Amino acid sequence: MRFCPFAQRARLVLNAKGIKHEVVNIDLKDKPEWFLEKNPLGLVPTTETLAGELIYESPIICDYLDEFYPEKKLLPSSPFGKAQQKMTLEHFSKILPLFYKIAMLRKSNEDVSGHEAELKNKLSKLNEALVNKNTKFFGGDSITMIDYMMWPWFERLESFQLKQCLDGTPDLKKWAELMLEDEAVKATMHSADTHRAFQKSYAEGKPNYDYGL
Template sequence: MDKCFANGSAAPGPVPKGHIRLFSMRFCPYAQRARLVLHAKGIKHEIINIHLKDKPDWFLEKNPLGLVPTLETEAGEVLYESPITCDYLDEVYPQNKLLPQSPFEKAQQKMMLEHYNKVVPHFYKVVMAKENDDKAALVAELKEKLVKLNEKLGTKKSVFFGGNSITMIDYMMWPWFERLEAYGVIDLLNSTPELKHWYDCMSKDPSVIACSHSTDSHKAFFKSVFTDGKPNYDYGL
């Protein structure tokens, strides 16, 4: 079911046999990380979308933090936080491995993710900027971060951040890049050629395509959040 579950809604039944359940929100980039991994690995799953401003009590019983993504297994085991859920999926479902086998390379990806997580707030600063904010300065800060990512990718001499095929770190980074045009800063990629090539290649990935929303949809959702103050989690349905 696509439409989100709000407080007062009936709790879903048991996780379907042979599936794993993902509690998500259609426009959440963190939940999109888990959806990308589920799709890339071909894992049978059910998605339950949550109204993040009016969360059902039964969801808070499963995850007291009320965060998405949250996973629930057939056995009733519950996990949350996007890197934890994605690593779990890659470990439990052996097909189409996304994390490197080498402990050192795996650690490198986790270190890179820690670095990238410090870049993410700069995307939000740009999209949340008010009229009296110095938006040009915020965009310049983001550009500086993207230039450093571009340099990191350039030193690897590969198309993707983990080599010449998509790995976990690429999917962990992608959701915010999908929104670059909606943020109004897609032109920043003109200053980062390696990152632009990565962006173009990621845009063609079947899992990225399957788990994406259009720029117009992202813009409409941002408007509902930042202008109207009433997030429309069901936009487009």
């Protein structure tokens, strides 16, 4: 689905590694029967290989792509390096619900200041991780898998009205600016206005999955 951050993870890795692929977008409100026959869970992203193998869950898809197409590896070669990235991803996965909770509360005109403070606190810990590493990106001085795994939500900060949560996290802010220069990011991203338009249609119960086409 074009606006799904989890699906964007897979597209980021496909583009970063230069893997030839075909994207088939799914209407999540009206999933086609052929798709449900392939994946009864109806999850996106779902990847089908030329051999007909089906893989779902974005981190699993991305790990598979990195292993099956070993050129331009995105994961570290050392077991400890891989474990570090998985630990960072596990920590980040606990931040994600806050993005959606704040959006839902705003829709109901409820106070979100407490949740914003919590998000700022969690983002400050990511900032500390960059400070401690003293590198441009989370895996070193070049983009690796963990950067792509986290990026889709940072792309949406402005449309979620959460960009101010990066105030006070200068290293994380610089990381986000550097990510915008990446070719895979450029190839897969939408503007804040486009995200806002889709999010508005979604909030109204009529998601326009084809917006901008």
